[in-house]
Amino acid sequence: MTARxxxxxxxxxxRLGLLFMGLVLLLALSGLILGADPNRIDIPQRLAAPSFAHxxxxxxxxxxxxxxxxxxxxSALTLALLIVAASAFLGAVIGTAAGxxxxxxxxxxxxxxxxxxxxxxxxxxxxxxxxxxTGRQTxxxxxxxxxxxxxxxxxxxxxxxxxxxxFVEAERLLGVHPLVIVLRHILPxxxxxxxxLAGMNIPVVITFEAGLSFLGLGVxxxxxxxxxxxxxxxxxxSESWWPTIGAAGTLxxxxxxxxxxxxxxxxxxxxxxxxxxxxxx
Amino acid sequence: xxxxxRRAQAALFTIACVMLMLFMLVRSVPxxxxxIMLGPRATPELRARIVAEMGLDQNIFVQLWLFLTRVxxxxxxxxxxxxxxxxxxxxxxxxxxxxLAGTAxxxxxxxxxxxxxxxxxxxxxxxDSLLGLLSVAFVSTPSLVVSIVLLLLFSRALHWxxxxxxxxxxxxxxxxxxxxxxxxxxxxxxxxxxxRLVRAALLETLTEHHIRTLRAYGVPEWRIAGIYALRxxxxxxxxxxxxxxxDLIGSAVFAELIFxxxxxxxxxxxxxxxxxxxxxxxxxxxxxxxxxxxxxxVDLINSRLDPRIARAMREGRQA
Numbered sequence: 281m282t283a284r285x286x287x288x289x290x291x292x293x294x295r296l297g298l299l300f301m302g303l304v305l306l307l308a309l310s311g312l313i314l315g316a317d318p319n320r321i322d323i324p325q326r327l328a329a330p331s332f333a334h335x336x337x338x339x340x341x342x343x344x345x346x347x348x349x350x351x352x353x354x355s356a357l358t359l360a361l362l363i364v365a366a367s368a369f370l371g372a373v374i375g376t377a378a379g380x381x382x383x384x385x386x387x388x389x390x391x392x393x394x395x396x397x398x399x400x401x402x403x404x405x406x407x408x409x410x411x412x413x414t415g416r417q418t419x420x421x422x423x424x425x426x427x428x429x430x431x432x433x434x435x436x437x438x439x440x441x442x443x444x445x446x447f448v449e450a451e452r453l454l455g456v457h458p459l460v461i462v463l464r465h466i467l468p469x470x471x472x473x474x475x476x477l478a479g480m481n482i483p484v485v486i487t488f489e490a491g492l493s494f495l496g497l498g499v500x501x502x503x504x505x506x507x508x509x510x511x512x513x514x515x516x517x518s519e520s521w522w523p524t525i526g527a528a529g530t531l532x533x534x535x536x537x538x539x540x541x542x543x544x545x546x547x548x549x550x551x552x553x554x555x556x557x558x559x560x561x
Numbered sequence: 562x563x564x565x566x567r568r569a570q571a572a573l574f575t576i577a578c579v580m581l582m583l584f585m586l587v588r589s590v591p592x593x594x595x596x597i598m599l600g601p602r603a604t605p606e607l608r609a610r611i612v613a614e615m616g617l618d619q620n621i622f623v624q625l626w627l628f629l630t631r632v633x634x635x636x637x638x639x640x641x642x643x644x645x646x647x648x649x650x651x652x653x654x655x656x657x658x659x660x661l662a663g664t665a666x667x668x669x670x671x672x673x674x675x676x677x678x679x680x681x682x683x684x685x686x687x688x689d690s691l692l693g694l695l696s697v698a699f700v701s702t703p704s705l706v707v708s709i710v711l712l713l714l715f716s717r718a719l720h721w722x723x724x725x726x727x728x729x730x731x732x733x734x735x736x737x738x739x740x741x742x743x744x745x746x747x748x749x750x751x752x753x754x755x756x757r758l759v760r761a762a763l764l765e766t767l768t769e770h771h772i773r774t775l776r777a778y779g780v781p782e783w784r785i786a787g788i789y790a791l792r793x794x795x796x797x798x799x800x801x802x803x804x805x806x807x808d809l810i811g812s813a814v815f816a817e818l819i820f821x822x823x824x825x826x827x828x829x830x831x832x833x834x835x836x837x838x839x840x841x842x843x844x845x846x847x848x849x850x851x852x853x854x855x856x857x858x859v860d861l862i863n864s865r866l867d868p869r870i871a872r873a874m875r876e877g878r879q880a
Contacts, residue, residue, distance in 0.1 A: 292690075293697070395578040400811030403829075403848050410833045410841045411586055487703040491815060494705055495830060507705075514709065514819070521713060528706045539701035 287548050294544035300537025307530065308357060311350030318347040318504060329522055337522035339512060345526050351504035353530055359499070360485040360538075363423045368478045370424065371431025376466060378432070379439030380458075389436070393429040401426050401488060409497045419498050423488065427481060434477060438470045476549055479542035483535040490531050506531045564864060572857045579849050583842055584628050588621065607641065614638055637843035642835070647843045651825065655847070657727055658824035661816065662809040664740055665747035669805070672748075673755025674791070674798075680756065681763035682786060692756065699753025704812050708746040708819040715742055725821035743816035751805055755798060762794035769793070792866065799863050803856030810848055 288294035311318065321341045328338040336345040378389035396404065408422040442448055442465070451461050492498030493507025501508055506527050513523030595611040612618050619627075631638065637647040680692040716724040728736035766772060767790050775785050814826025825844050832840040 293694070296694075391578055394575055395582050398575050398579050398849055398853060399845075400807040400848070400852060402811040402814065403807075403845055406829050406833060407583065407586065407841060407845045410829075410836070410838055411589075483701050487705075490703060491705055491812075495814070495818070497833065510705065510709065517713070517717070524709055524713070528709055532702045532706045535701040535703060536698055539697055543697070 297540025308353040316347035318351045336526040352506040367427040371428045375432035375435025376439045379436040396429045476546045483538040664744040668748035669751035676756035677759025680760040696753035705815045743820045766790045766793040803859040806855045807852035
């Protein structure tokens, strides 16, 4: 396993991804280490350009943008990890159950997953936000609902294929408890592709969160978010570009870095899927 | 033909499920729908009208039947605020979004195929690696960021393109000038995605037997790559176009808001802000209809492009 990890370093895109994500993480953690207050207002210093005191400048209320972007990045990364992990876990459980037990459960689960997948992600988010309102908790729940179906569909089709494999049939004939079969044989065989899919979803969820928060429909102030920062900067764009550029640049770095890393990871874990993932019939 | 029918059937079923889900979503909101929608605007008369129009005072199955039969007839009811038919409000802005998404799709196809072709023909060279990295960067950069950067650079700093709006309704050139930046912002991600897809598909088809035969017959290399191999490489490309159109219409909201273009995305966004749920519902349903129909069309085009897919479907295998 460790040898596999080193292969990230051997790949050029992998090195680049590590570098980008390293910088983004450094920025995310810098707020904690330096301890600058992201909410300290300093009106005389409003919309300042980058300087020694404020590395990325200040916003319309004179708040330090380095501290604010750092907090926003922390929130973006935490939310993305949380949402992807929860969607993958729930999708794996529901999908495996549907694939193994079949019958009506499979029918219902497939119909729900297909219906949810019929919505473009943002449109589904719109219709949910319109009804249930905004907020961090609502956002996490609706994001899980939006991102779970793909994990569920993958787990379902894999579980269905495994169900009739001879080693699973043999265990069943030997009278092994179904739960043991699932834990020992089905899940380990599904885990690989699910982890790859999870990795590929990290940048997607980061983009999704920033987008919704930009629209004011995701994470709500005072909780920090890169999307909210971009929106705030956008409002004052005619006075200063720095607030927008800093947050938008960080967002682009985070999505590019995590995409590069996830793709390298995919190629290492499953070289064949490099072509499979391109959607060939 | 059987293939066509089966696909149409599946599409109809999904549409029915989506309508059912939208209906249930509205009814699952805790509290009184009329007060939620009206908020501070609530007056007894307005409340009574909403209750009567949406059939809120009736049995849930009657409500469902009312909703479904109205929607099938294209009747989404009347807007509570402006008193205009909701379908008119949606139809007014829909063309703007379709033009934007359509232009973006066109740009993605032209530049995506071109870059993919160049990358595949120069496989392993510095141009290939550069295009590869560029494509990842395109794919991963959120269209929100691209929109803002393009606006800052080309409208605010260089003044090459107008900042906001769709342009004068009679002036084609003006409309085109207003379209360039938002369409590019929207297309960039898909240019990268299509470039990678075409490159991978081309590299695969170029090794197939019938391509080798063409080569043996002395057909020029550019004809092989650009015509014969590309035709097969288009199959995986066409199958993502349906998803592409849906994604483009969905994420058009960022380009629409940043470049202040009226469109279905900004209509939904503005309606959410004033809790005008019937308008959100109608707009969402229409987007999904377009999305599902586009995917259906894509399947049909694909079965024409590559007869193997239709044959596989007939033989009952998964295509």
